[in-house]
Amino acid sequence: MTPITPLDQIRTLLGSSGFLDQPQDKEPYEKPWRGKDFHGKAALVALPTSVEQVQKIVKICHHHRIPIVPQGGNTGLVGGSTPDESGSEIVLNLSRMKRLRTVDPIGMSVTVEAGCVLASLNDQLAEQNLWFPVSIGSEGSAEIGGLVSTNAGGVNVIKYGTTRQLVMGLEVVLPDGSLLELLSPLKKDNTGYDLKQLFIGAEGTLGVITAATLSLVAKPTAYQTAFLALSSLEHAPIILQKAMHRLREYLVACELVPRLAVELVCKHLGATQPLQNPTDYMLLLELSGTCEESLLSNLLQGFLEPLFEENLITDGVLAESGKQRAQLWHIRDHISEAEKKEGAMVNFDITVPIDHVPAFITEASTAVSTLVPGIRILPFGHVGDGNIHFNLLEPTPLAPTAFLTHKPALKKAVYDIVHRHQGSISAEHGIGRERKGELATYKSTPALELMRTIKQAIDYYGVFNPGRVF
Numbered sequence: 001m002t003p004i005t006p007l008d009q010i011r012t013l014l015g016s017s018g019f020l021d022q023p024q025d026k027e028p029y030e031k032p033w034r035g036k037d038f039h040g041k042a043a044l045v046a047l048p049t050s051v052e053q054v055q056k057i058v059k060i061c062h063h064h065r066i067p068i069v070p071q072g073g074n075t076g077l078v079g080g081s082t083p084d085e086s087g088s089e090i091v092l093n094l095s096r097m098k099r100l101r102t103v104d105p106i107g108m109s110v111t112v113e114a115g116c117v118l119a120s121l122n123d124q125l126a127e128q129n130l131w132f133p134v135s136i137g138s139e140g141s142a143e144i145g146g147l148v149s150t151n152a153g154g155v156n157v158i159k160y161g162t163t164r165q166l167v168m169g170l171e172v173v174l175p176d177g178s179l180l181e182l183l184s185p186l187k188k189d190n191t192g193y194d195l196k197q198l199f200i201g202a203e204g205t206l207g208v209i210t211a212a213t214l215s216l217v218a219k220p221t222a223y224q225t226a227f228l229a230l231s232s233l234e235h236a237p238i239i240l241q242k243a244m245h246r247l248r249e250y251l252v253a254c255e256l257v258p259r260l261a262v263e264l265v266c267k268h269l270g271a272t273q274p275l276q277n278p279t280d281y282m283l284l285l286e287l288s289g290t291c292e293e294s295l296l297s298n299l300l301q302g303f304l305e306p307l308f309e310e311n312l313i314t315d316g317v318l319a320e321s322g323k324q325r326a327q328l329w330h331i332r333d334h335i336s337e338a339e340k341k342e343g344a345m346v347n348f349d350i351t352v353p354i355d356h357v358p359a360f361i362t363e364a365s366t367a368v369s370t371l372v373p374g375i376r377i378l379p380f381g382h383v384g385d386g387n388i389h390f391n392l393l394e395p396t397p398l399a400p401t402a403f404l405t406h407k408p409a410l411k412k413a414v415y416d417i418v419h420r421h422q423g424s425i426s427a428e429h430g431i432g433r434e435r436k437g438e439l440a441t442y443k444s445t446p447a448l449e450l451m452r453t454i455k456q457a458i459d460y461y462g463v464f465n466p467g468r469v470f
């Protein structure tokens with residue numbers, strides 16, 4: 001009699017609708033959102049519908065030492081959620097586990113399964129005027145398990161913090177298949193180590209998150225959004241500081257948008273340049289609250305007038321309707337997509353102390369232009385928390401392959417400058433396979449050793465996302 005293989009055991013467990021093993025069916029789960037890097041081959045794509053199924057799959061893999069790649073919406077940009085080329089890894093995709101288990105309107109929390117898409121969660125919460133305040137360009141695909149596993153940031157960190165600040169509890173299937181039940185609606189719980197923190201930002205290296213209890217806020221009812229032309233990049237932190245004091249708790253986003261980014265979104269995605277007199281760098285500023293709209297518009301106008309008088313900004317537009325607001329955000333949210341259409345890129349997701357942002361951008365721009373004359377530089381993103389996507393595009397006459405040969409030198413030049421500014425090589429996208437070399441270089445030895453000790457203690461057979469992060 002032929003012995004039943006571990007993959008057959010998983011197929012039997014999940015039934016015919018619960019797995020994919022044909023090449024054309026597996027392919028969408030094997031390739032990343034961006035480009036060709038990290039496009040691998042899975043032994044099987046498992047699509048469980050319950051925690052019990054996840055536990056059983058993990059137990060089989062643990063027993064037979066089969067590597068597992070947990071996967072959510074597959075929008076991570078660092079090669080953490082796709083299988084390697086070996087064809088031996090199983091993709092454990094959580095997308096069919098997407099139920100809202102409970103909403104607590106008094107404690108302002110929701111317990112939701114890991115496969116729920118962020119936008120879908122917020123659509124469902126809107127019925128109760130509640131909101132989970134993580135706002136990212138990939139919200140139509142990114143899932144709660146992915147968000148927690150990458151400690152996603154986004155445009156509202158300035159007000160609400162990163163995902164970590166909003167996670168109250170987790171349910172995790174550990175590498176041996178046992179269930180770690182840490183779901184909790186409690187705002188206070190000082191009973192030893194806060195174990196959930198280990199799994200937030202762990203990028204699937206310590207187990208599978210199957211559900212989370214998340215902290216909510218009242219859904220804003222009023223918005224004011226401005227798109228402002230900076231007379232100098234140096235003015236971004238100065239304006240931010242003024243905004244923190246004048247706009248107070250209503251300030252929710254402060255995003256840097258370079259002129260080139262607007263041009264690319266207009267060119268590839270049919271947007272319209274919002275300003276008559278754009279400058280090299282612009283700011284997208286947003287206020288929101290559960291208040292009268294007039295309160296926000298008075299506050300914003302009173303804030304902007306002195307900025308014009310002091311020549312900190314030279315042009316600006318205020319969104320006068322929900323449609324105009326959406327048009328401004330469309331530009332900001334589609335920069336990555338427009339870049340992707342424009343050509344070969346080298347991407348960064350760095351963070352430096354906010355007041356170092358202008359110096360970082362200036363120094364890094366000089367360094368990369370020296371290495372690759374004509375390189376197109378697009379530093380954009382969350383200047384409100386110091387997180388800049390310092391993205392580099394091939395010079396127009398250079399072929400993509402020739403440009404990408406410069407990638408190692410460009411990375412080293414930029415990361416050395418980040419390090420000098422006491423910054424981090426990854427603000428929000430994580431390490432995955434893309435940045436594990438740099439993690440080894442720039443993270444301190446004691447910190448790396450402690451991380452390895454934790455990995456070894458929890459995933460002693462190294463089954464979860466091997467070769468990612470470390």
Ligand SMILES: Cc1cc2nc3c(=O)[nH]c(=O)nc-3n(C[C@H](O)[C@H](O)[C@H](O)COP(=O)(O)OP(=O)(O)OC[C@H]3O[C@@H](n4cnc5c(N)ncnc54)[C@H](O)[C@@H]3O)c2cc1C
Pocket residue numbers: 033069070071072073074075076077080081094114135136137138141142143144145146147148149150151152153154155203204205207208209210336337428429432465468
């Ligand atoms: C257009 C665009 C804009 C983006 N903007 C932002 C932004 O502003 N801020 C930001 O932080 N990120 C941003 N991202 C990156 C990405 O969307 C986030 O990292 C997101 O949190 C990933 O969620 P996901 O469900 O797609 O996870 P995946 O890509 O599927 O997985 C990401 C990592 O988490 C692990 N993982 C996934 N699910 C689980 C689980 N249930 N248990 C354990 N491990 C798991 C995977 O193994 C992988 O290592 C953007 C991406 C795109 C494409």
